[in-house]
Amino acid sequence: MTTPVVVCGRSGRMAGLIADAVSREPDLHLTARLSTRPQPAADALAALADLDRDRPPVVVDFTAREATAALLVQARTVPCSLVIGTSGLGESETALLEEAGRHRAIVTAANFSVALLAVAGFVRDLSGRTDDSWDAGVLDIHFTGKRDRPSATARLLAAQWRTARTRRRGRPETGEEGAEEAPDIAAFRIGNAVSEHRILAAGPGEHVEVVHRVADRTAFLPGILQSVRFAAGAPPGLYSLEDVACERLPAALGP
Ligand SMILES: NC(=O)c1ccc[n+]([C@@H]2O[C@H](COP(=O)([O-])OP(=O)(O)OC[C@H]3O[C@@H](n4cnc5c(N)ncnc54)[C@H](OP(=O)(O)O)[C@@H]3O)[C@@H](O)[C@H]2O)c1
Known part of the structure; x- marks a missing residue:
């Protein structure tokens, strides 16, 4: 059937x-x-x-x-x-x-890529394991004319970082409290790339960068x-x- x-x-x-x-x-x-x-x-x-x-x-x-x-x-x-x-x-x-x-x-789902699920899990893990000396930012690149900005995926990735941070500190995971934990998002709408999301996290003496790029829908x-x-x-x-x-x-x- x-x-x-x-x-x-x-x-x-x-x-x-x-x-x-x-x-x-x-x-x-x-x-x-x-x-x-x-x-x-x-x-x-x-x-x-x-x-x-x-x-x-x-x-x-x-x-x-x-x-x-x-x-x-x-x-x-x-x-x-x-x-x-x-x-x-x-x-x-x-x-x-x-x-x-x-x-x-x-x-x-903000993003139906199964690979992006793994990236989101990694961001949560990294945020939960690092101490307060670490900060993160999200770069959101989409084609010219995309209607929403920042993208739902960028907001999702930022939320993963924030949630893990606030959880580690035993603070409420939603609401205004803990809002300062949310990474900044920089959005660009240029060219015809489907999408690129880049997560940057940095602590003393090291940084981590993860890129998820969609070349084809x-x-x-x-x-x-x-x-x-x-x-x-x-x-x-x-x-x-x-x-x-x-x-x-x-x-x-x-x-
Ligand atoms: N969650 C995810 O993983 C994911 C992945 C890719 C895209 N998206 C999202 O999916 C949506 C569609 O993406 P797309 O690339 O297919 O866009 P698109 O090529 O611009 O197509 C827009 C579609 O929306 C329909 N539509 C109905 N009312 C509309 C209105 N008032 N204004 C504009 N369009 C209207 C159109 O219907 P008609 O064909 O009948 O005109 C058309 O099928 C976007 O929101 C995009 O961000 C989500």
Whole structure:
């Protein structure tokens, strides 16, 4: 039995790549491509309600902030799971994600590269092991015209450093307290590079530099396809790529 998959966006770079990749997977079935513009999302998504209710689709959305917000509102009434990759989501979209995650399985990630997961883990580890004489900074380089700045990935990497630091000191990991622990982020929007994130950390007499460079958007596909399969079988909840990679389901359902 194949998993039905709906890809949002018609002309988008990610939408095209994801639709092609889904079409090549024998256990997935590309059921529809949805454009949420110019028509309202409600019209576009109404088609989903006609799909087989016994096998709700996984809707994959790599579009734009406003389109993703409209999708999340519609997902309240349309049975589906979601994989959301749109960058630059703000507080209102985060609230929508949390609300939708109470009724639907949603995988969301600032960066669907599985390699980036390992980089984030390394940043956490380095921050937790070094003392207060160490500082860090994040460089965020993307193509001209990228809408969000700094990137969600740069903010994620900075958050890894900050969280490990505040945890080591026994201070709250969120909120204003500990904000000074967050590394500075410098963002450049130049040329047509897909993305480059560089983490610099330095202490007395030594420094560490890690570079994650995406030359081709196909780098995101393994993480996205893995997330689609995970979302198809997961109970309602808001999941990260780390949950997907570790096949981490809610404790009550775990082995
Ligand atoms: N999380 C990750 O790992 C990851 C990786 C790569 C990209 N992204 C994010 O995925 C999103 C799409 O990236 P992309 O490179 O595919 O972008 P793109 O080529 O510019 O495509 C934008 C897509 O958004 C859709 N869209 C709907 N409403 C829109 C609106 N009001 N304004 C602009 N676009 C609208 C477009 O739909 P139509 O085709 O129907 O016009 C199009 O499919 C971005 O937010 C990007 O940062 C995330």
